[in-house]
Amino acid sequence: MSTIHDIRSSHFKSDAREAIANVELRGALARAQEQSNSKRDRAIQRIADDWESMRDQASAIKTWTLENLGEQLELFERNAVKNGIQVHWAEDAENACRLVNEICADAEARSVIKSKSMVTEEIGLNHTLEAAGLEVVESDLGEWIVQIAGETPSHIVAPAIHHTRESIHRLFEETLGRKIPTDAESMTMVAREVLRQAFLRADVGITGVNYLVAETGSFLVLENEGNQRLTTSLPRVHIAVSGIEKIVPRLADLDLFLRMIGRSGTGQVVTTYQNLFCGPRRSPDEDGPRDMHMVLVDNGRTKLLASEKRRQTLQCIRCGACLNICPVYRQIGGHAYGSVYPGPIGSIFTPQVAGLHKASQLPFASSLCGACKDVCPVKIDIPGILLDLREEIAEHGEGQRDQETELKMKRESPAFRRWSSLMQSPRKYRMSGALVRTMALIASHTSLFDRFIPPLSAWRSTRSVPRPEGGSFRARWRRRTEANR
Amino acid sequence: MRVQLFVTCLVDQFRPSVGEATVEILERCGCTVEFDDRQTCCGQPAFNSGHHEEAKAVVARTIDLLAEWLDEGGDAIVCPSGSCSAMIAHSSELLADDPVRSEKARRVAERTWELTQFLIDEMKIDDLESSWKGTITLHDACHGLRDLGIRDQPRRLLAKVKGLEVKECASCDRCCGFGGTFSVNYPLISGAMADDKIEEIDASGVDAVVSGDVSCLMQLEGRLQATNSRVKALHLAQLLVERDAGS
Amino acid sequence: MSDRENILNAVRKALESTGDAKSACTLPELSRPRLEGTQETLIGRFIEEVEAVSGRVHRLANIDSAARQLETLIRAGKTESLAVSRDPIARAISSRVLGRHVVVDPEDNQDAIAEADMGLTGVRLAIAEHGTLMLAPEDDHGRLAALLPPHHVAVLAVSQLVGTLAEAIEHLASDSQPATITFVSGPSRTADIEQTLVIGIHGPALLDILLIEDTQEEDHPS
Numbered sequence: 013m014s015t016i017h018d019i020r021s022s023h024f025k026s027d028a029r030e031a032i033a034n035v036e037l038r039g040a041l042a043r044a045q046e047q048s049n050s051k052r053d054r055a056i057q058r059i060a061d062d063w064e065s066m067r068d069q070a071s072a073i074k075t076w077t078l079e080n081l082g083e084q085l086e087l088f089e090r091n092a093v094k095n096g097i098q099v100h101w102a103e104d105a106e107n108a109c110r111l112v113n114e115i116c117a118d119a120e121a122r123s124v125i126k127s128k129s130m131v132t133e134e135i136g137l138n139h140t141l142e143a144a145g146l147e148v149v150e151s152d153l154g155e156w157i158v159q160i161a162g163e164t165p166s167h168i169v170a171p172a173i174h175h176t177r178e179s180i181h182r183l184f185e186e187t188l189g190r191k192i193p194t195d196a197e198s199m200t201m202v203a204r205e206v207l208r209q210a211f212l213r214a215d216v217g218i219t220g221v222n223y224l225v226a227e228t229g230s231f232l233v234l235e236n237e238g239n240q241r242l243t244t245s246l247p248r249v250h251i252a253v254s255g256i257e258k259i260v261p262r263l264a265d266l267d268l269f270l271r272m273i274g275r276s277g278t279g280q281v282v283t284t285y286q287n288l289f290c291g292p293r294r295s296p297d298e299d300g301p302r303d304m305h306m307v308l309v310d311n312g313r314t315k316l317l318a319s320e321k322r323r324q325t326l327q328c329i330r331c332g333a334c335l336n337i338c339p340v341y342r343q344i345g346g347h348a349y350g351s352v353y354p355g356p357i358g359s360i361f362t363p364q365v366a367g368l369h370k371a372s373q374l375p376f377a378s379s380l381c382g383a384c385k386d387v388c389p390v391k392i393d394i395p396g397i398l399l400d401l402r403e404e405i406a407e408h409g410e411g412q413r414d415q416e417t418e419l420k421m422k423r424e425s426p427a428f429r430r431w432s433s434l435m436q437s438p439r440k441y442r443m444s445g446a447l448v449r450t451m452a453l454i455a456s457h458t459s460l461f462d463r464f465i466p467p468l469s470a471w472r473s474t475r476s477v478p479r480p481e482g483g484s485f486r487a488r489w490r491r492r493t494e495a496n497r
Numbered sequence: 498m499r500v501q502l503f504v505t506c507l508v509d510q511f512r513p514s515v516g517e518a519t520v521e522i523l524e525r526c527g528c529t530v531e532f533d534d535r536q537t538c539c540g541q542p543a544f545n546s547g548h549h550e551e552a553k554a555v556v557a558r559t560i561d562l563l564a565e566w567l568d569e570g571g572d573a574i575v576c577p578s579g580s581c582s583a584m585i586a587h588s589s590e591l592l593a594d595d596p597v598r599s600e601k602a603r604r605v606a607e608r609t610w611e612l613t614q615f616l617i618d619e620m621k622i623d624d625l626e627s628s629w630k631g632t633i634t635l636h637d638a639c640h641g642l643r644d645l646g647i648r649d650q651p652r653r654l655l656a657k658v659k660g661l662e663v664k665e666c667a668s669c670d671r672c673c674g675f676g677g678t679f680s681v682n683y684p685l686i687s688g689a690m691a692d693d694k695i696e697e698i699d700a701s702g703v704d705a706v707v708s709g710d711v712s713c714l715m716q717l718e719g720r721l722q723a724t725n726s727r728v729k730a731l732h733l734a735q736l737l738v739e740r741d742a743g744s
Numbered sequence: 745m746s747d748r749e750n751i752l753n754a755v756r757k758a759l760e761s762t763g764d765a766k767s768a769c770t771l772p773e774l775s776r777p778r779l780e781g782t783q784e785t786l787i788g789r790f791i792e793e794v795e796a797v798s799g800r801v802h803r804l805a806n807i808d809s810a811a812r813q814l815e816t817l818i819r820a821g822k823t824e825s826l827a828v829s830r831d832p833i834a835r836a837i838s839s840r841v842l843g844r845h846v847v848v849d850p851e852d853n854q855d856a857i858a859e860a861d862m863g864l865t866g867v868r869l870a871i872a873e874h875g876t877l878m879l880a881p882e883d884d885h886g887r888l889a890a891l892l893p894p895h896h897v898a899v900l901a902v903s904q905l906v907g908t909l910a911e912a913i914e915h916l917a918s919d920s921q922p923a924t925i926t927f928v929s930g931p932s933r934t935a936d937i938e939q940t941l942v943i944g945i946h947g948p949a950l951l952d953i954l955l956i957e958d959t960q961e962e963d964h965p966s
Contacts (some may be wrong), residue, residue: 025683032685040938042693047939069772076771082755095921101748153945154936170936177938196940204945211946212858228921238891238932238947244924245887246854256751263917264774267910278935282874282909284797285947286927288916294923299854299886310751317758339672343689377683379676379690380545382643402547420682428543432551435506435537436558445510452511467681474688475719478511485509485516486534 014104014312014365017136018164021350021362021371022414028377031344037174041345044173048336051279052387058281059271066272071391073265074327078317084226084259085308091229092306095291100307105135108309112137112218112251113144115305119249121146121215127233127240128152129220130168130330131255131309133352134365137218149210151239153203160187166346168353169277169332174345207239217243217301221254222329223269224306226261230290231306234273234283241285250301252289256308257326269329276389277331312365322397325360327390334384334394340377349374356384360397368401368409372417375401423466442486449480456480498620500528501566503576503585503609506538507711515711518738519577519612526620531571535562541584544591545677556588557598564601567608573619574609577734578710579641582611586644611641612734613650613709628659629739631704633731635663636694636717637670638710651709651733658737666697675716691720698728705729707736776914779873779907786872786905787955793875797930798943799951807833807961810954811840814864814897817952821895823861829884831866833899833959838864854888863889863948864897868925869915870953873908876929877953882922896931896948901959 020027031037056063077084089099102108116124124146126132138148138159150159154171158164161183165171172180181194184202192202219240223232231252233240244250260269266288274280293300316322335341335355346354351362351371359378363371375398384394405413406421413421434440455461455468456479462469471477500523504516520530540556543549563574563585576582586609589602616622635655641647648670655663674680674690681687695717698706706721706728708714718730745753779786791801804810814837818826828838857863868880877898881887890896906912909927916925932947943949 028683029685032689038689044939065775069774072769072772076769079759079769081759082752085752085755101746101751103747103750107747151946152936153934157936170939172936175937177940180937196937197942199937200934200942200945207946208858212854228917230921236932237934237945239945241887241891241926242946245891256755261771262774264776264910264913267776267908267913268774270909281793281796282876282927282929284928284930284933288925288927289923290921290925291923294882298882298923299888300881300923308751310747310754314751314754314758317755318761320762339674339690339693340686342693343686376547376679377686379639379672379674379679379687381639381672381676383639383670383672386643399545399547402545403549404547406547407550424546424678425548428546428548428551432543432548432554435540435555438535438537441506441537445506449510467678470681470684471719473684474723475684475691475716476722478715478718478722480511481513483513485504485513486532488513488517489520489532489534 014310014315016134016351016353016362016366017105017139019351019362019366019370021374022416023350024348024373024377025416027348027350028344031348036176037345038343040174040176041342044170045336045342048279052276052333052336055275055279055281066268067389067391070268070272070389071327073260073268074390077259077261078257078323078326081256081259081317084261085256087226088224088229088259091227093229095229096304097229097291098303098305100305102307102309102311104311108135108253108307108311109137109140111307112253113140115249115251116141116144116146116216119216119303121249123147123210123214124149124216124218125211125214125243125247126150126218127235127243128155128171129218129253130352131220131253132218133165135309135311137253149207149214151207151211151243152235152237153200156203156207157183164347164352166354167332167335168330174347211242211246214247216249216251217247218251218253219243221252221258222273223266224254224259225263225266226259228263228290230288232266232286232288234286236284238285240287244287244289245300248301249303249305250289250292251305251307253307253309255313256310257313272389273329273331276333276387316364321393321400322364324392325364325397327392328357328361329390331389333387333389337383337387339381339383340379349377356394357392360394360401363401368405368412369414372405372409372413375405376417445484449484452477452480498528499570499572500530501563501571501574502530502532503536503563503574503581504532505576505578505581505711507715508577511715512711512732515577515732515734518732518734519575521738522612522616522625522734523575525625526616526622533562533566539581539584541581542677544584549591553591556591557595560588560592560598560602560605563605567605572608573615574605575612575615576609577612577732579611579638579645579647580710580712582609583640583644585609611645611647611709613654614645614647617650617653623653624657625654625737627737627739628741629736630660632662632664632702633705633707633736634666634698634701634703635669636673636706636708636713638708638713639672641709642670647709654733654737664701664703666694666701668694668697673713673716675712680716687716688720691716695720695724695726699726703728705731707731707733709733776910777908778911783902786907787902790870790872790875790905793873794930794953797875799875799930799953801953801955804954804956806956806958807836808840810899810956811837813954814838815841817897818862821861821950823895825860827857827860827863827889827893829863829865829886829889831884831899833901833956834864834866836961837899837954857888858892860893862895862897863891863893864899865890867898867900867904869912870900870905871909871912872905874929876909876927878912879926879928880922881924881926887924887926891947894944894948895950895952897952897954899954899956901956
């Protein structure tokens with residue numbers, strides 16, 4: 013059964029409340045967003061004339077590929093096998109973890125080094141490997157920080173975005189048991205030193221995948237730090253884990269996606285390193301892994317293919333631009349979403365993959381401002397899919413909602429049925445309008461009645477109740493027409 | 498030009514002066530303004546909350562009403578809200594199960610404009626001979642901005658207002674946190690989103706924050722009042738209608 | 745049934761249920777961007793882009809001047825040991841500084857390369873538009889010389905420079921694919937601590953590119 017590791021999205025409301033109370037966190041998020049967005053804007057500015065047509069092309073390639081997903085995956089498999097890559101398929105998280113574990117066992121591995129990969133977070137791979145007695149070390153600096161803190165990443169590109177320099181410093185000193193300087197550069201160099209030893213002792217290197225190329229059976233992975241190059245150069249075995257949607261048909265497609273993903277994600281023209289893997293080492297005098305494995309993971313993705321609209325979710329190239337622009341993410345950060353995929357893309361991916369009952373609040377945790385859709389390099393209609401999911405939860409979701417959502421629907425559903433009947437009758441609309449105005453007028457003076465009207469008390473918890481002007485427009489219009497007559 | 502004012506339920510019930518200002522502005526531009534008092538709501542509150550069946554019934558009725566008026570020779574439907582205009586624009590998709598209605602909705606959407614969009618794009622008027630003494634900043638309401646592409650229109654209109662100084666805030670296009678039922682389902686997040694904007698607005702020393710949507714304005718006003726700010730929240734129409742007013 | 749069959753069946757079933765959507769969509773032709781201009785324009789752009797990501801380019805007339813530049817870098821970096829890949833130009837250059845420095849052959853053990861202060865390698869191609877080096881370790885019989893030492897010096901002939909990534913990918917598609925290709929744009933970097941840019945986390949912290957006009961080997965001065 014498809015699932016997302018350690019999901020706790022049903023605690024969204026209380027986790028978000030905690031995040032909002034955390035002033036340090038919100039400061040870190042606001043600074044990070046400001047910086048990411050201005051870098052992104054600058055990087056795109058230079059190719060502004062082409063950007064929209066690039067988005068169209070990228071979206072069309074992804075759409076076509078998903079519509080031909082079966083054939084493209086089989087083509088990838090055939091070519092990858094020819095290249096000497098051992099291809100494995102995993103229907104769900106459990107099978108994927110088992111496969112990787114078996115490969116490690118066959119390799120008699122004791123130590124595993126990993127470079128940043130969201131799909132391995134999704135399936136909870138580290139947990140499984142550690143349970144089997146392996147040492148697992150995350151080598152991306154952000155991932156390592158999160159790992160030694162015992163946390164999950166709070167951003168799909170910048171895992172430790174919720175940390176400040178001070179909190180990382182505390183963490184490093186506690187973990188390493190020695191004094192270290194407080195500046196970012198020195199701390200980074202300490203991490204280099206510690207992690208270099210982990211690279212040198214690792215038997216297996218595990219990476220994610222950015223693009224599987226069907227026509228060549230090769231795959232591309234992006235990074236900035238060089239940790240992934242080390243992960244795939246030093247250990248005897250390289251295991252890549254990929255969601256089945258990460259495929260593109262042609263090698264030449266990489267040009268377009270590479271020109272977009274760096275700009276969109278981190279505001280870089282291109283990422284520092286882009287590694288294209290076409291198989292294990294070819295001759296004995298080379299370095300590099302002797303065995304290369306590819307684990308193709310479904311874990312619920314095929315469920316999303318059945319609807320043309322929702323299928324777009326799988327176009328995602330995990331650039332993180334929607335997280336960087338999202339005004340909700342800005343306030344609460346990634347952890348409150350309770351899924352390794354937070355923010356706008358997570359709010360559509362998580363409930364569809366893990367099941368509505370595990371994450372039914374997430375589609376509602378958005379003001380539908382649409383900023384995510386505007387920045388998405390592959391043009392995923394995130395607000396449209398959020399609306400689609402809201403409809404499913406509100407109108408067909410009985411028995412598939414978490415407790416919070418169930419409570420909300422108990423209030424909302426009858427209210428909207430009444431609302432609908434009022435709004436279909438001008439007479440009832442007029443009368444209820446007068447009543448609502450009177451109540452609002454009273455409520456703008458006193459909170460005495462709030463407890464009888466939960467939405468009113470919710471509103472007042474952070475805002476005053478604006479006073480209605482008095483009278484309706486239609487009444488004023490009628491007086492005016494009568495006066496003119 | 499015969500114009501139907503689609504006043505929206507929020508303006509009708511809470512900010513009728515925005516409706517009156519809209520009428521006056523349209524008349525100043527030479528339009529004949531009509532108002533069908535059978536109008537109720539565009540259907541968005543239910544639609545955005547996932548209650549699509551409940552929304553459809555309301556949307557269908559609104560579309561029928563507006564289509565009928567167009568058939569009787571009406572020229573343009575104008576609405577002092579980007580959000581409700583955008584809902585009308587999306588109605589055809591929502592009513593896709595009913596092809597006749599859906600086609601009607603498409604026709605209505607083609608003849609529907611948000612106020613500033615109508616003035617600039619359709620009437621080609623940017624100078625309303627208004628004057629307003631003071632300093633303001635703009636809040637771009639999300640649906641107008643992203644669904645309808647309204648960004649320059651209000652700025653061009655405000656540029657012609659005598660005595661007015663517009664200070665742009667970097668966060669002008671960031672959501673105010675209203676989001677319909679979102680504002681009461683997640684009041685803490687919603688309030689924090691408003692705060693985020695208000696901090697910058699307050700610091701900029703303006704007299705008012707101006708927007709094209711009453712919903713955003715009630716959210717911002719509610720938070721401004723709760724934090725004892727002196728900044729007022731004003732609808733664009735309320736400012737543009739003035740010929741001699743100060744802050 | 746195997747996971748493979750289950751996944752492929754699920755894909756087919758889901759896509760069939762949406763009916764004729766497939767016919768509406770075609771795979772778009774790609775625009776293949778090119779850089780306009782002379783070789784000098786390409787070189788100018790390449791240098792600009794490399795410098796923008798904290799790398800350095802040294803324009804050099806021939807192998808002798810490249811050797812002198814290498815000497816300068818070695819002295820400036822107080823380099824004690826140098827790992828040299830098998831690339832013929834890299835070998836030719838390093839042979840001119842041989843004897844004065846410890847040279848590690850990449851076929852030696854990994855630990856020796858890890859101890860080296862500098863790695864000298866060739867490249868397969870370079871891309872002007874992004875200031876990118878395309879490394880194919882197979883050409884050099886190893887990927888570690890460009891990776892483990894903190895200072896990477898890459899040797900590039902002017903004739904190896906192409907305009908765009910699209911062109912580089914076309915070259916790649918026409919050749920037989922090497923086991924791995926690494927595109928390198930600047931030294932290793934991270935910004936995981938409060939978005940503060942730090943150069944040189946896991947990969948090299950310094951990237952120097954010796955861009956050589958004429959790589960013909962002249963008579964070796966003995």
